[in-house]
Amino acid sequence: MSLKTDNREFGERTADGIGNAFMRSAVSSAQDSLKTRRLTAATALGDWEAWRVVGQTIRQHTLQNLDFYLNQLADNIEAKGGQIYFAATKEEASSYIRDVVVSKQARKIVKSKSMVTEEIEMNKVLLEAGCDLIETDLGEYILQIDDWDPPSHIVAPALHKDRNQIKRVFTEKLGYTGDESPEKLARHAREVLRQKFLEADVGITGCNFAVANMGAINLVTNEGNGDLTAAIPKTQIAVMGMERIVPTMEEMEVLDNLLCRSAVGQKLTSYITVMGPKAAGESDGPEEFHLVVVDNGRSEILGSEFNEALQCIRCGACLNVCPIYRHIGGHAYGSIYPGPIGAVITPLLGGYDDYKELPFASSLCGACTDVCPVKIPLHEQLIMHRQNIVKEKRTGAAERFQMKAAGRLLSSPSMFGKVLRLANPGSRMMSKHGRIVRGPGLIQGWVGVRDLNQPVKQADSFRTWMKERQGGTQQ
Amino acid sequence: MTAISKHNNRESFLNRVASSLGRERAYNVKRPDIKGMIPDSYGTLTSDDLINILKEQCFFIHTQLIESTPELLQKTLDDLIAANGGGPVMTSGDPRFNRYELSIPDSSVWTEASGREGNIRRAEAANTAIIFADYVLAESGTVVIESRPDQGRSLHFLPEHYIAVIEKERIVLRSTQAAADLNRRIEAGEPVGSSINFISGPSNSADIEMQLVVGVHGPLRATYVLI
Numbered sequence: 275m276s277l278k279t280d281n282r283e284f285g286e287r288t289a290d291g292i293g294n295a296f297m298r299s300a301v302s303s304a305q306d307s308l309k310t311r312r313l314t315a316a317t318a319l320g321d322w323e324a325w326r327v328v329g330q331t332i333r334q335h336t337l338q339n340l341d342f343y344l345n346q347l348a349d350n351i352e353a354k355g356g357q358i359y360f361a362a363t364k365e366e367a368s369s370y371i372r373d374v375v376v377s378k379q380a381r382k383i384v385k386s387k388s389m390v391t392e393e394i395e396m397n398k399v400l401l402e403a404g405c406d407l408i409e410t411d412l413g414e415y416i417l418q419i420d421d422w423d424p425p426s427h428i429v430a431p432a433l434h435k436d437r438n439q440i441k442r443v444f445t446e447k448l449g450y451t452g453d454e455s456p457e458k459l460a461r462h463a464r465e466v467l468r469q470k471f472l473e474a475d476v477g478i479t480g481c482n483f484a485v486a487n488m489g490a491i492n493l494v495t496n497e498g499n500g501d502l503t504a505a506i507p508k509t510q511i512a513v514m515g516m517e518r519i520v521p522t523m524e525e526m527e528v529l530d531n532l533l534c535r536s537a538v539g540q541k542l543t544s545y546i547t548v549m550g551p552k553a554a555g556e557s558d559g560p561e562e563f564h565l566v567v568v569d570n571g572r573s574e575i576l577g578s579e580f581n582e583a584l585q586c587i588r589c590g591a592c593l594n595v596c597p598i599y600r601h602i603g604g605h606a607y608g609s610i611y612p613g614p615i616g617a618v619i620t621p622l623l624g625g626y627d628d629y630k631e632l633p634f635a636s637s638l639c640g641a642c643t644d645v646c647p648v649k650i651p652l653h654e655q656l657i658m659h660r661q662n663i664v665k666e667k668r669t670g671a672a673e674r675f676q677m678k679a680a681g682r683l684l685s686s687p688s689m690f691g692k693v694l695r696l697a698n699p700g701s702r703m704m705s706k707h708g709r710i711v712r713g714p715g716l717i718q719g720w721v722g723v724r725d726l727n728q729p730v731k732q733a734d735s736f737r738t739w740m741k742e743r744q745g746g747t748q749q
Numbered sequence: 750m751t752a753i754s755k756h757n758n759r760e761s762f763l764n765r766v767a768s769s770l771g772r773e774r775a776y777n778v779k780r781p782d783i784k785g786m787i788p789d790s791y792g793t794l795t796s797d798d799l800i801n802i803l804k805e806q807c808f809f810i811h812t813q814l815i816e817s818t819p820e821l822l823q824k825t826l827d828d829l830i831a832a833n834g835g836g837p838v839m840t841s842g843d844p845r846f847n848r849y850e851l852s853i854p855d856s857s858v859w860t861e862a863s864g865r866e867g868n869i870r871r872a873e874a875a876n877t878a879i880i881f882a883d884y885v886l887a888e889s890g891t892v893v894i895e896s897r898p899d900q901g902r903s904l905h906f907l908p909e910h911y912i913a914v915i916e917k918e919r920i921v922l923r924s925t926q927a928a929a930d931l932n933r934r935i936e937a938g939e940p941v942g943s944s945i946n947f948i949s950g951p952s953n954s955a956d957i958e959m960q961l962v963v964g965v966h967g968p969l970r971a972t973y974v975l976i
Contacts, residue, residue: 300958319790324788325788327786328786328787332783335780338770339775341766341775343778354943358759360758360763362758410966412954412956412957416957430959431956437958456960457962460957460964464964464965468873487932487936490943496952496965497952497954497966498952498966499966501903501906501944502903502906502907505901505944506869506903508865516762516766522936523928523931524783524925524932525783526928527925527928528925531924541889542886542889542891542924542947543949544950545946545947545952546891547944547945547946549944549945550944553940553943555898556861556896556898557859557863557865557868557869557898558869558901558903559901559943569765573766573769577769577770578769
């Protein structure tokens, strides 16, 4: 999988999502439950707003000194006998990983959840190299055995599937004979994957935060697969976006609390681990440890007007409150990063050519900004994208013409007044029972899904009413 | 690995980062004082308060908490093992097993001498793992342990049932205190384990229809024994 998960046009993708009643009900119930759980956990922490400020302070400080902390991290990892590789592009990252795997003559790979490995198309490269690669996160595993269905949520990747669909896939692909209870499905995955952990030559993990002064990585998980991936195989490769770093465990602890509460409403997830290369005398853990630090476009975001987007800790809270995500679902974004944060970072990582529609997939209600635990001004960044897209004349000719016309109309009081007088008779042909039912351009787009009242007659208008009431001459 | 290390381009990478930030490389950075920014919503707590917070949280993380005493610990563990279908059991080589004069039937111990294969094989075969916690976080119901030659990583993840023995005096309020103490040790140059695990109850997942399943890849059940 790459950043891009769907080659169809945005309109087709959203129509697909809106037409998928099962997905929409799954998403809305997931949103409701995650939203409530987040709120309960955030409230329980006490002064949540103060915690958000601490989170923001940590993330901004680290970003502002990113070269320093990455350098410190590299020194400490090397001092512990680990190896760190800095990859400027996704190709560099995935070929380094392939080279390590090939040099170990490894075929069997277990992997825990990592969004950045999707971004660098690592699975594709390793599968082409003939590796037997298994995703061990339950959600990711379900997607893999269903012929690599793309994820639709950052935290719960198989959110769009119901238990019956999952049971069908397990029956077809794994010879599963049980029923559709989530517990039995999960137990089956446990049995199948336990053997894979024990046989694996290489474990590949993501990294929630690297801890600079320790030369270690922090994984935040619930299932236990991340730790098994790091404990059992003799070689571990961890992959991180270059911005995912903290100075010490003290900052890590704050961000982990914000992350767990925002993502799933837990105080802490079941397993929070700080890990590095196996130390002398210890029996398990990686004898060979590689950390791959990925730029892949991030250095262009750093220091730009979108700098704050790099504060993201991938909790997914913005997805869980977004009314647009609720209706179109994760796949409609066509990116491994969906929802509000996806609409901000996908165009930055993948370019406006492919993703110019995403910043418009927002009502700008700002719910995302309100829940963000590290205070990324998400909806303001979406507006900045929109401004860039308009400036670069990337919106369609018809839309540009309509916007230009509207701009002239709204900036001239006399023209505006004239048009208001004509609005009622002019819209008569398009209206039925006081509602506009069809119209050109943007109007059709609106009335396709929303009511739009027909403008009132001049005699009934607010301006006329006010003039009469005041007996004055105001326009 | 020479072919691979040749590609290492740390300097150019970090120079590009600095240039994005519009400055020269930074070599001396002081981290912000976040300690003063973290709100304290609990006030002063007694040891009993901490135990009560821990008890309440154990309910939410599907973890059984059993109150015992150093004298009763042997019996409590025997009963627990029996209730979970008996052995085999694997324990860490923590000196506290001797200090509390524990003898666990049908058990093996994680030792450096058993090596990678031997330890992992025994942990995989074990029905129950027993360890002693280094720190305990009341708020989140978390036991904190480090990897050591006598306590491997997979010991906490392979057996179906996980028992952590908690000494009352090891309970702190939350992760803030444990992280600060661990970081103090790291900054003082003291050795810490290559894996520091914060474990809060059994493994779980909500990946299927957001319905919580307790017990996925790690332990299916967790029990804390408080002494």
